[in-house]
Amino acid sequence: MFAFIVSRLLQALPVMFTVSLISFAMFAYVGDPVVIMLGQDFTEAQRQQLIRDLGLDQPFFMQFATFLGNAVQGEFGLSYRLSRPVAELIAERAPATLELAFTAAFIALAVGVPMGVYTGLYRYSWLSRVFLTFSLIGVSLPTFLIGILLILTFSVWLGWLPSFGRGEVTRIGWWTTGFLTWSGIKALVLPAITLGLFQLTLIMRLVRSEMLEVLRTDYIKFARARGLSNRAVHFGHALKNTLVPVITIAGLQLGGIIAFAIVTETVFQWPGMGLLFIQSVGAADIPVMAAYLMLIALVFVTINLVVDLLYYAVDPRLRIGRGRGH
């Protein structure tokens, strides 16, 4: 078990290294930070000073080593645009994005899995058809359009839910949460649905097709031949086997949710990391972009590890012998 985790972590290192290299390359080759930071008017002396301060006169690998060393400590320098430490900016925005992403993921799983099971078990019922049609819409409509349609319906026409912002948030240490106030929860509804809808329909379709597959297997036939109740066959035997692949996809989807929160955050002016990123792109604020990129990579790597551990917990075949080979 311990060896398994360690080997997974070691596998993650090259990924993180590559991403750092890309982030650093952005620093080094995209735009001229000196010009960006100094604005229009500056003297040659100021320019030389800044180049030394930023370490831009060092050789490439030295600069990269410094960058890596700083990155490991969560140190990404100052934002060009806001002149505040990047780490601070991101820490400020992270709770908004994480709360949004987890709510969206929760909705996607809590609704998508039961819908998938239902449509797998009752393939020909009218409700299954409704679900499938609905899922087609979810898969084919772009996120921003869904967001706008929801805003139009629930904010503009019905006036039930706010169309932008996080509502009132409560501060707990450095974390800010919208879960504790009514206006915070109301503000979360539309963005979370917008963000989770695509994943929801994807998970539903995945669970459905896995379920159909599993229901055709010999061990399900044998479970029926042993006279087990439908309930035991469907939920005890079929669903559990369905979950093995679903865990992987759902895990990757969660990473996707966090990464692609950008669109939703823009539509709803959600004060999270995605919005920060978009604003930074507009201003060529490289330190923020680099930090964001590395953070997202870290999130994916972490989620992959968790997925592997869950796999390990669900499927006994992996626990014996050599573990899972790729």
Next chain:
Amino acid sequence: MSLLQVRNLRVEFPTRRGTLVALDDVSFDIAPGEVLGVVGESGAGKSMTGAAIIGLLEPPGRIAGGEILLEGRRIDNLPYERMRRIRGREIGAIFQDPLTTLNPLYTVGRQLVETMLTHLPIGPAEARERAIGWLEMVGIPAARERIDSYPHEFSGGMRQRVVIALALCAEPKLIVADEPTTALDVSIQAQVIALLKRLAREKGTAMMLVTHDMGVIAETADRVAVMYAGRIAEIGPVREVVKRANHPYSQGLMASIPPLDRRVERLAQIEGAMPRLSAIPKGCAYNPRCPRVFDRCRRERPDLMPAGATLAACWLYAPASGEGHAP
């Protein structure tokens, strides 16, 4: 009275290009404790017959005629829930491939306990003790330690023993065993059959044993049914059918078996192929391949009729008035 009676069973598959008749007019009985061997080429309808008996025909397949009775009660038209209680409890099933019949995510013990708790009025602790007993009975070494192992931790032969334990653990009166050793290593097939035979005898369990292995039939079965193109071609006591088959198809089948001391896994093929369900010839389905075919065979379909010590569906045995000439 017979334990199982199958009467004029007909199974159909509605398809876009018309209805396929997979089983037609299949009738046979199995007495308590009796082993009925079922043989025939691939596609003859052996598995289909088993599936119909345990009530698990795969849709759109359906029983379109005839009846199946267990101890005199009809079971072919029961609602799903009633039939479910019979499966496992009164009719057990063993499938071909032990590598795929066990749920990989649950321990063998859990699967045994779950089956017993479903059917028997016992508690979990008692069920677990019995599960260990069953594993010992089917010859799993160190059963008490192995009970919490997962299927993949057992070899193919051991897994089939677990499957046998699962099929027997609620003490059904009849077991439908569909090629229980075909997927196993040749070297362990005999052991598994011997185990099955011994347990069936000890528990007085009747068995419908589908196999391609005539050696197994000769050693295990009391009676044999030979199937061809969805029908029974011949049925009778095992000695008669193996040594003095009456139906030309059975004769061909038996002629292709080497002597008992050298066992083969598969029946050698008779010349030609069995017709597809969509193209079963008029009259006797065997007539295009039959060396003794005559006029009537191409016009009328023969039903089972007494032929020597067996019943054969062949015009050669038509009562005197017919055109047939007894061999």
